[in-house]
Amino acid sequence: MQKNETLSAVKDAGIVAVVRGNSKKEAYQTAVACIKGGVKAIELTFTAPQADEIIKQLHNEYKDDPTVVIGAGTVLDAVTARIAIMAGAKFIVAPSFDREVALLCNEYQVPYMPGCMTVTEIQTAMRYGSEIVKIFPGSALGQGFVKAVKAPLPQANVMPTGGVNLTNMHEWFEAGVVVVGAGSNLTAAAAQGDYDAVTKQAQAYHEEFLRIQEKRVS
Numbered sequence: 001m002q003k004n005e006t007l008s009a010v011k012d013a014g015i016v017a018v019v020r021g022n023s024k025k026e027a028y029q030t031a032v033a034c035i036k037g038g039v040k041a042i043e044l045t046f047t048a049p050q051a052d053e054i055i056k057q058l059h060n061e062y063k064d065d066p067t068v069v070i071g072a073g074t075v076l077d078a079v080t081a082r083i084a085i086m087a088g089a090k091f092i093v094a095p096s097f098d099r100e101v102a103l104l105c106n107e108y109q110v111p112y113m114p115g116c117m118t119v120t121e122i123q124t125a126m127r128y129g130s131e132i133v134k135i136f137p138g139s140a141l142g143q144g145f146v147k148a149v150k151a152p153l154p155q156a157n158v159m160p161t162g163g164v165n166l167t168n169m170h171e172w173f174e175a176g177v178v179v180v181g182a183g184s185n186l187t188a189a190a191a192q193g194d195y196d197a198v199t200k201q202a203q204a205y206h207e208e209f210l211r212i213q214e215k216r217v218s
Contacts, residue, residue: 003109006090007131009069010111011178013041014209016093017202018073018161018183021048021190028054030187033195035068037202043093043181045073046080052087059088078104085110093161093181095136097121102128113159117141119149122156132157132178139163143175150176166204170212 010016017034019042021027027048034042044055055070062068071091072084078100081092085108092105097114105112106129115136116122125133135141135149138160146158160172161181172180186205189197 003111005066006069006111009067010041010071010091010132012067013039013069014179014213015039015186015205016041016043016071016159016161016179016181017186018043018045018181019048019187020045020183024048024050024054026190026193027051028057029195030190030198031058031070033190033198034186034202035062037199037204038206039182039186039202040065040068041071041179042069043071043073043091044089046076046084047074052083055084055087055089059090063088075101077101081105081112082108093134097125097128097130099128102130105129115161119152122149122153122158126153126156132159134158134181135160135177137162138172138181143168143171146172146175146177166208169205169208170215173212173216 017039019027019031031042058070069090072089073093075081075092075094081101081104091111093113095115102112112130113132113134114125115134122133135158139162157178159179159181164180164182165185186201187198
């Protein structure tokens with residue numbers, strides 16, 4: 001999957017599931033549960049044990065499905081980014097911007113989505129090739145921040161993570177984001193081993209995104 005194809009797949013998914021886990025098994029099964037529910041863009045964070053092994057397993061299992069895109073999250077340095085890419089990660093997400101990670105991702109033609117809190121950070125990330133910039137934490141910045149950023153930087157593609165839920169997701173898209181990141185509100189039931197509940201929540205998120213898309217088209 002080339003860079004443009006990855007970006008298109010992420011945007012088409014509409015929702016990036018931020019998958020963590022206290023064990024390799026929990027993180028893997030959470031990711032599978034999200035995909036079953038229709039949330040097919042997965043950010044497997046490096047806070048999960050053996051994250052690179054999980055990414056490799058998911059990549060191998062879903063490589064023939066163009067609607068599923070597996071990425072890596074909580075990537076803090078270039079070494080981790082390269083490990084993730086070698087394991088099969090098709091996009092890299094981070095809580096903050098790092099120049100060396102940006103340059104490495106450019107070299108491998110892998111989308112880099114760093115967390116930013118200011119217009120300066122967003123502009124810097126874009127200058128270094130970030131075609132989707134993560135607004136983090138979304139819960140602190142809010143939809144108003146997105147609207148404010150889009151005024152001077154209408155070309156900025158924004159993804160909020162943190163503070164996104166089923167009730168307010170439409171507000172984020174109305175503010176101008178291209179995709180949202182969903183974490184604990186989507187995957188919380190996994191901590192109790194209830195992966196069916198994660199799948200149901202993913203279905204609800206996917207259906208809400210489709211409703212938002214239909215409304216935007218009409």
